[in-house]
Amino acid sequence: MALATPTAVVLELMTMGQQSAAHLRDLLRAASPPVQAEHQALAAEILRCCDRVIAAVSAGAADKKRKAADPGATSCHPPMAAMPSKRRVRGAEAHREVHADTTADGFVWRKYGQKDINGSNHPRLYYRCALSGEGCRATRRVQRSQEEPAAFVIAYYGEHTCGAALCQQRAEPLPPTVVDSGSNAWGVFGAVDRNRGSPLLPSLGAEQGAVRRHVEAPGDTSRRWSSPSSSSSYSSEVELGASPVEGFLDGNFDWEWETVVNSLSFRDLLH
DNA sequence: ACCATTTGACCTGA
DNA sequence: TCAGGTCAAATGGT
Structure with missing residues (x-):
């Protein structure tokens, strides 16, 4: 069950936006007569923005969690701290x-x-x-x-x-x-x-x-x-x-x- | 020699 | 502690 934290809400909304943008892009791609490449690029740009926000929020949340679990963790290892975990949260819902x-x-x-x-x-x-x-x-x-x-x-x-x-x-x-x-x-x-x-x-x-x-x-x-x-x-x-x-x-x-x-x-x- | 594939080990969340 | 997810060494094929 998802908790309605601000982060979760942002993620949920951004995911919806992301899906909508993907849908829009695909509609544009499949449109006939073909729409201007400029329009397709715009849709792709929206999608990219959503992706980046989701990635950033997810990484931030994961980092927060890590720090909570390991209070001794310091910024001595910035590369690790900045790295989103490669491991998918177990049981995380599939997109x-x-x-x-x-x-x-x-x-x-x-x-x-x-x-x-x-x-x-x-x-x-x-x-x-x-x-x-x-x-x-x-x-x-x-x-x-x-x-x-x-x-x-x-x-x-x-x-x-x-x-x-x-x-x-x-x-x-x-x-x-x-x-x-x-x-x-x-x-x-x-x-x-x-x-x-x-x-x-x-x-x-x-x-x-x-x-x-x-x-x-x-x-x-x-x-x-x-x-x-x-x-x-x-x-x-x-x-x-x-x-x-x-x-x-x-x-x-x-x-x-x-x-x-x-x-x-x-x-x-x-x- | 290089590249693809397999699979056991390791890591992490529950 | 267990099970799922990922890594990376070993192995095989070309």
């Missing part, structure tokens, strides 16, 4: 929860963890936006539905502050079929036509060939996702909007399918 029959939502995600969950037959997968290195804080949690093993429950946390332009670059042709996109228009981009199903598989090879280009410009490493504290690389997942192939559904998730998809290099997609 949006989607029940879908595929994990593909048109965004480029990087898997950063997997966990077996108590009372669940299926592991939970953790993804963050592939552009997190550029400041995008969107993450998602994917798990097979207990009731419907063929369905996924995808919880989204945070908004795409990367502008999602790159994230969505492969999703444009997909029709909107995601269930429960709520008031948040990101759901629109989760569009996947399940009827395409496995027939997409053969085309993947061609697409992969088209996409796979090893062009690495100097300084391109900034685009490669990496943990702030590590030089190791992380897995990437590029979801092309295909449903898991029947037969993969038995057993552990559709790892095989994801592996096929994973063979696409995220870096390649950025070119």
